[in-house]
Amino acid sequence: MTEDPDVVSRRIARESLDRDDPTGWFEDLYAAAADGDAVVPWDRGTAHQLLVEWINESEPDGSGKTALIVGAGTGWDAELVVDRGYDTTAFDISPSAIETAHRNHPDSKVHYLVADLFHPPADWHGAFDLIVEIYTVQALPIALQADAIKQVTSLVAPGGTLLVIAAARPDGQPDADVQGPPWPLTRATIQSFTAPDLRLIQLEQAPSPSDPTIHRWRAEYLRD
Ligand SMILES: C[S@@+](CC[C@H](N)C(=O)[O-])C[C@H]1O[C@@H](n2cnc3c(N)ncnc32)[C@H](O)[C@@H]1O
Structure with a gap:
């Protein structure tokens, strides 16, 4: 090639x-x-560095808890989360991504499945103690992002945590100037994952080690 x-x-x-x-x-x-x-x-062959850092800092104990990995791709982030003890579900809209995840992790305890974020199974509503969303919303055109965010947030259980990792759009850059994919998230968009009972408790922006001109959000939200 x-x-x-x-x-x-x-x-x-x-x-x-x-x-x-x-x-x-x-x-x-x-x-x-x-x-x-x-x-x-985007297939790194390893978990995302900002997820690794969050896990190392927070040291979450997933025993008896559920986790959902949104747009899980080939499974590297899901494998890190399942290792923390969560009963982990990982989904992607692409059947080939899920097949590759099964091939990459043949002995995995993760429940890998094909599903569409815009039509999640009804029993996922408010069901997950930890949700990890990395680069899925930004891979969707700006006009679809609000609906995608609504779906992600609807899946967080009471007392649950949502972790979002996304490329950050420079302040002031208008929508029309973004030639996606991806369509990096503005500060307002990252703040829009909130609701009266879903609070943003930590927001960081860090340059990418491989390309310091690209900044990434790491945002953590907690449902009351
Ligand atoms: C940019 S990739 C990121 C993959 C992975 N999260 C990562 O960080 O490596 C976006 C992923 O979201 C998946 N995706 C896009 N739209 C989706 C939808 N409506 N429902 C579920 N998955 C979706 C894609 O197939 C792709 O694997």
């Missing part, structure tokens, strides 16, 4: 977005990657 993987993934995304299918390209990309015809640019 000679073409830059970022160029390939952007082309696959653009074709899907141009036919008004904002989520179809994930399956196209993961399937192409499984055939060796593309590389999934």
